[in-house]
Structures are given as C-alpha cells and as structure tokens.
Amino acid sequence: MTQEPILKARGLVKRYGKVTALDQADFDLYPGEILAVIGDNGAGKSSLIKAISGAVIPDEGEITLEGKRIQFQSPLEARDAGIETVYQTLALSPALSITDNMFVGRELRKPGFMGKYLRMLDHKAMEAFAREKLNDLGLMTIQNINQAVETLSGGQRQGVAVARAAAFGSKVIILDEPTAALGVKESRKVLELIQDVRSRGIPIVLISHNMPHVFEVADRIHVHRLGSRLCTIRPGEYTMSDAVAFMTGAAEPPAEATAA
Amino acid sequence: MSEETVSRPKGQDFEASLERSDKRVASFEHNHRGVMDHIQKALHGNPTLVPVIVLVLSVVIFGVIAGGKFFSAFNLTLIMQQVSIIGLLAAAQSLIILTAGIDLSVAAIMVLMSVIMGNLAVSYGVPTFFALLIGFAGGGAAGFLNGLMVTRLKLPPFIVTLGTWNIFYALNLWLSGAQSIRSQDIDANAAALKFFGEAFKLGSARVTYGSLLMIVVFFALWFLLNKTAWGRHVYAIGDDKEAAELAGIRTDRTLVQVYMLAGLVCAIAAWSSVGRIGSISPQAFYEGNLQSITAVVIGGISLFGGRGSILGALFGALIVGVFQSGLKLAGVDVLWQVFAVGWLIILAVSIDQWIRKVSA
Numbered sequence: 096m097t098q099e100p101i102l103k104a105r106g107l108v109k110r111y112g113k114v115t116a117l118d119q120a121d122f123d124l125y126p127g128e129i130l131a132v133i134g135d136n137g138a139g140k141s142s143l144i145k146a147i148s149g150a151v152i153p154d155e156g157e158i159t160l161e162g163k164r165i166q167f168q169s170p171l172e173a174r175d176a177g178i179e180t181v182y183q184t185l186a187l188s189p190a191l192s193i194t195d196n197m198f199v200g201r202e203l204r205k206p207g208f209m210g211k212y213l214r215m216l217d218h219k220a221m222e223a224f225a226r227e228k229l230n231d232l233g234l235m236t237i238q239n240i241n242q243a244v245e246t247l248s249g250g251q252r253q254g255v256a257v258a259r260a261a262a263f264g265s266k267v268i269i270l271d272e273p274t275a276a277l278g279v280k281e282s283r284k285v286l287e288l289i290q291d292v293r294s295r296g297i298p299i300v301l302i303s304h305n306m307p308h309v310f311e312v313a314d315r316i317h318v319h320r321l322g323s324r325l326c327t328i329r330p331g332e333y334t335m336s337d338a339v340a341f342m343t344g345a346a347e348p349p350a351e352a353t354a355a
Numbered sequence: 356m357s358e359e360t361v362s363r364p365k366g367q368d369f370e371a372s373l374e375r376s377d378k379r380v381a382s383f384e385h386n387h388r389g390v391m392d393h394i395q396k397a398l399h400g401n402p403t404l405v406p407v408i409v410l411v412l413s414v415v416i417f418g419v420i421a422g423g424k425f426f427s428a429f430n431l432t433l434i435m436q437q438v439s440i441i442g443l444l445a446a447a448q449s450l451i452i453l454t455a456g457i458d459l460s461v462a463a464i465m466v467l468m469s470v471i472m473g474n475l476a477v478s479y480g481v482p483t484f485f486a487l488l489i490g491f492a493g494g495g496a497a498g499f500l501n502g503l504m505v506t507r508l509k510l511p512p513f514i515v516t517l518g519t520w521n522i523f524y525a526l527n528l529w530l531s532g533a534q535s536i537r538s539q540d541i542d543a544n545a546a547a548l549k550f551f552g553e554a555f556k557l558g559s560a561r562v563t564y565g566s567l568l569m570i571v572v573f574f575a576l577w578f579l580l581n582k583t584a585w586g587r588h589v590y591a592i593g594d595d596k597e598a599a600e601l602a603g604i605r606t607d608r609t610l611v612q613v614y615m616l617a618g619l620v621c622a623i624a625a626w627s628s629v630g631r632i633g634s635i636s637p638q639a640f641y642e643g644n645l646q647s648i649t650a651v652v653i654g655g656i657s658l659f660g661g662r663g664s665i666l667g668a669l670f671g672a673l674i675v676g677v678f679q680s681g682l683k684l685a686g687v688d689v690l691w692q693v694f695a696v697g698w699l700i701i702l703a704v705s706i707d708q709w710i711r712k713v714s715a
C-alpha cells in the first residue's frame with residue numbers, strides 16, 4: 096500500500112473492569128475504500144469504532160486522522176472532525192421526530208431576525224432535507240416525517256440513522272451493523288448507498304456479520320478477534336469460509352495478511 | 356454462518372426478484388382500528404390534550420355547581436392570581452422533569468432568593484434594581500450548584516435536590532433570622548419588590564401583573580423548548596441521555612444550563628411572590644416543591660422525561676386552582692380538594708403510562 100491511511104490507530108487498549116474489550120488493537124482505513132470489520136460477538140468491533148469515534152476514550156494507544164494525532168473527548172468532537180457514525184444502538188431519541196433526530200446538534204435556523212436573535216429553527220427546510228435523504232434510501236414507506244421515531248419499525252429506525260450519517264459525513268463514515276434489522280430490499284438500498292458514498296470519495300467502515308454483504312462491497316476486510324486485529328484480507332483472494340475460519344480461530348491466517 | 360451462504364461473491368440469488376418487487380408500502384386496515392387506539396395515538400402526538408380537557412370540564416362543572424360566583428371574571432382572574440407562584444415553580448420544575456430529573460429545591464430557592472432580595476433592598480438599602488439582579492444571579496447559582504452535582508458527581512437529581520432543599524432552607528433561616536420582612540417596610544424602602552402584586556382592571560376582572568408574568572414565562576419557555584435547538588436537546592436528553600450524547604449533544608453542559616434556567620425562574624417567582632403575599636416570610640411556600648410537582652404531573656409531563664409540553668404544567672396548576680376555588684365556593688370542605696387532587700395525580704400518571712405504550 097503506497098497511500099497513507101486516512102484513519103489509523105495503533106495499540107488501542109480499552110478495559111471494562113476485568114474485561115479487556117480492546118487489546119492492543121490496530122486499525123487502518125485508506126482513502127476512498129470500503130473497509131469491512133468482521134469478528135465474533137464480543138470480539139470488540141463496537142469498542143474499536145467507539146474508540147475511534149469519541150464515544151469511549153481508550154486507555155492506551157493513539158489514533159491519527161489524515162496524519163494528525165486526535166484525541167476525541169466526545170462523539171461531538173469526532174463529528175466536527177468529519178467522522179460520522181451509526182452506532183449499533185442507533186443513538187436516536189425515540190420521542191423526537193425523524194426530522195429532529197436527523198438534525199440533532201446541527202439544526203438549521205431561520206434566516207433573518209427570528210433565526211439570528213430568537214434562534215428559531217427552520218422546520219420547513221429541515222423537513223424537506225430529511226424527506227429527500229430518506230427518499231434516497233427508499234425509505235418513503237415513512238409517511239410522516241414528523242412522526243416520533245418510536246412509532247417506526249426497527250428497520251425504519253435503522254434507515255433513519257444510516258440516512259443521517261450518510262447525509263452529514265464528510266471524511267469518514269462508520270456503520271456498526273447497519274443492516275442487522277433491515278429487510279432484503281432495504282439492505283440492498285443500504286449497500287447501494289454505501290457504494291454511492293464511496294463514489295463521492297468518502298471511505299467507509301462497515302461492521303457486519305453478513306458475509307455475502309461484506310464480500311460484495313468491501314475492498315478490504317479487517318478480521319477482529321479477541322480484542323485486536325488478527326489480519327486484513329482482500330475479498331478476491333479469500334473465500335467466505337476462509338474469512339469465517341480466521342474469525343473463529345478455526346484456521347491460522349497467512350503471515351502476509353497479519354503484517355498489516 | 357452456515358455453509359450455503361459462504362463463497363458466493365456477488366449478490367445473492369434471492370435478491371434477483373427485487374427488480375420486479377412490489378413498490379407499494381405496507382398498508383394496514385385503518386378503518387378497523389378501535390376508538391381507543393385513535394385516542395391513544397392522538398394523545399401520543401399531543402399529551403397536553405388531557406389537561407386541557409380536564410381543565411375545561413372542571414371549569415364547566417364547577418360553573419354549574421357553584422353558579423355565577425365561580426364563573427365570574429373576578430373569580431377566574433382570582434384563580435390565576437392564586438396559582439401564579441406555584442405556576443412559576445411548576446415551570447421551573449417542568450424544565451427539570453423533562454430531562455428525567457426532579458427538583459425538590461425549587462421552592463427553597465425561591466424563598467431564599469426572596470429573603471436575599473428583601474434583606475438587601477429593605478435592610479441594607481441596596482437599590483431595588485441591584486437587589487433583584489443579585490437575586491436572579493443567586494437563583495442561577497443555586498441551579499448551577501444542583502446541575503454541577505447531578506452531572507459531575509453523577510448523583511440522582513432526587514438526592515442532590517433533597518440535599519440542597521435542606522441547605523437552602525437552612526441558609527434562608529440563617530439569613531432572615533427566621534424573621535419576616537413586614538409589608539410596610541417593603542412599601543417604604545423597596546416598593547418595586549411588590550410590583551407583581553399590582554393589578555389592572557379589565558371590566559370586573561382584576562388581573563395582577565403576577566398572573567401575566569406567569570403566562571409570559573410559560574410562553575417564553577415553550578418557545579425555547581419547542582422552537583430552538585437547545586429545547587430539542589433538552590427533550591433528547593430526557594428521552595435517552597446516552598443516545599443524545601452519541602448523537603452529538605453536549606448533554607452535561609445542557610443539563611447544567613437547564614438547572615440554571617430553572618433556578619432563574621425560581622428567582623423570578625421570588626420577586627413575584629413578594630407581591631403575591633405582601634411580605635417576605637422565610638416560612639412561606641414550604642409545600643411549594645410538592646405542589647409544583649403535582650401541577651407538572653397533572654399537566655401530562657412524563658416523570659420519565661422527554662415527553663409532554665411545558666404548557667401542560669400551566670394547565671395543571673390552573674386545574675388545581677379551579678378545584679380549590681370551585682369546591683370552596685360550592686361549600687365543600689377543603690379536605691375533599693386534597694382528596695380530588697390526589698386522584699388526579701394518579702389518573703394523570705396512568706394516562707402517561709398508557710400513552711407511552713403506543714409505540715410497542
């Protein structure tokens with residue numbers, strides 16, 4: 096690899112009491128690529144991306160974004176740096192509307208006096224934007240953009256969270272199991288969206304347990320095992336059974352894949 | 356991962372038919388939905404509906420029972436005046452309850468600030484304007500202390516404010532020497548402290564500035580909560596704090612601001628209370644905390660946070676006032692008013708529980 100990674104982590108450690116969720120984990124994301132992260136339940140995939148996105152502060156290790164050292168203290172700081180994340184828990188506010196959720200923390204204000212001095216929100220503009228983004232995802236099964244998120248189905252909620260990240264991410268988009276609750280049709284839309292985002296030049300981290308999806312869209316696959324990166328492989332060079340074997344410890348990865 | 360899904364690099368067979376798939380949206384039989392479902396949906400979208408209906412019904416019922424005495428413009432504006440202080444405390448309380456907290460110190464902050472304002476202006480000759488400013492700053496500082504302990508020490512709001520309730524009450528007794536400031540001393544030295552007790556005539560109605568103040572404060576807070584980003588963040592935090600944090604809200608900072616704003620509203624209530632009771636008494640409004648919570652709960656604001664409109668608390672306070680006035684005019688013993696309010700609280704919370712199930 097001649098290029099420098101846009102996002103790089105070295106030696107990340109995160110402990111929860113006696114549990115070590117991240118154990119000297121490394122991570123590399125190159126510009127413009129789709130990187131899949133796979134691993135068993137509890138392997139530490141979510142912990143890894145939380146450490147990168149400011150949701151948890153790692154105990155050890157360092158992270159660089161575009162060559163610059165970063166130490167996010169909160170998800171907001173990561174977001175301001177252009178890293179947008181769909182967490183496994185989605186991070187939506189159930190009682191708020193779809194629009195409010197999509198714009199949380201970056202609301203649009205009305206032009207003129209009302210917006211400038213009274214800080215009044217521009218609901219119309221936000222609704223139009225939210226509707227357009229959900230439309231792109233084929234999620235117009237949602238009839239009312241102002242309905243509370245808690246009245247949506249699990250898959251629709253996931254769609255809202257993905258649409259939010261895709262709409263605002265500028266440098267990196269991280270998706271933690273974005274299709275777990277989605278139907279066949281909706282999963283396909285998300286995969287298309289992922290490729291669409293990549294074609295805009297934005298690299299993506301995709302955590303998924305769905306091997307066919309991973310092998311279809313990923314440029315590289317990061318195999319996570321027992322809290323650290325075991326190896327990275329290219330989907331063209333290995334089969335899904337190989338990947339599953341590495342992931343579960345049934346087979347040893349070849350030396351050149353572990354060299355990162 | 357089972358064997359058959361392994362080793363098929365591109366796409367999946369079962370997705371082949373997607374091209375021809377039905378593009379329609381799942382639609383359900385709407386006409387067979389029950390009346391109760393409709394009501395539940397309507398209330399979910401607009402939780403203030405219940406207190407509005409209860410308020411209108413109770414006004415009508417007491418109008419019929421107690422007749423013209425109750426229904427007079429004079430009596431209706433009197434009710435407004437009677438609830439104006441608890442109303443303001445309920446506004447402050449609503450802010451905290453919307454964040455899924457509770458503030459047992461609202462009345463204590465108010466009384467402490469009224470004592471501070473009064474002592475400065477009356478006993479120490481500080482210009483009333485500055486005495487008021489210091490009182491407002493004090494209210495904000497008291498809220499800041501609450502907010503800091505809730506966010507930094509991660510203590511439950513109930514415990515923090517139970518503590519500060521006692522602390523503020525003790526400070527109040529110490530500063531005042533457990534002595535009231537008499538009405539005539541206020542008139543002589545700082546008449547402006549009593550401004551909100553004054554009234555203007557509207558026909559036979561007597562509207563105090565204190566009643567107007569309560570309504571203005573409620574609408575200002577309603578605007579803040581519903582029309583600004585900050586307000587949406589308050590709801591998001593009450594709904595699910597962790598999700599709000601992940602979504603990019605500075606939850607702790609916002610929470611501290613909420614407590615400070617509530618403290619400021621208590622200080623405004625302090626000013627208004629001087630006009631309302633005419634004097635400044637360190638023992639006044641000892642039950643104000645619970646009364647404010649009562650108004651909030653009857654107003655349909657969820658104790659679990661994130662749901663309900665602050666205007667509900669205004670209606671909640673008015674409902675209590677209407678019951679008090681109506682039962683009194685109907686010649687019913689005051690204990691039955693307490694009895695009725697007790698049932699209203701339980702009814703309001705059961706309705707809230709029911710509304711919250713709409714999503715399930």
Ligand SMILES: Nc1ncnc2c1ncn2[C@@H]1O[C@H](COP(=O)(O)OP(=O)(O)OP(=O)(O)O)[C@@H](O)[C@H]1O
Pocket residue numbers: 111114115116134135136137138139140141142143183
């Ligand atoms: N907040 C927490 N407190 C305590 N332990 C935690 C916490 N978060 C994660 N862990 C532990 O860290 C380990 C890794 O968890 P993590 O969520 O990163 O796994 P994962 O690879 O994302 O799993 P899954 O595929 O199930 O989502 C687990 O053993 C988990 O129990």
Ligand SMILES: [Mg+2]
Pocket residue numbers: 140141142183271
């Ligand atoms: Mg996970």
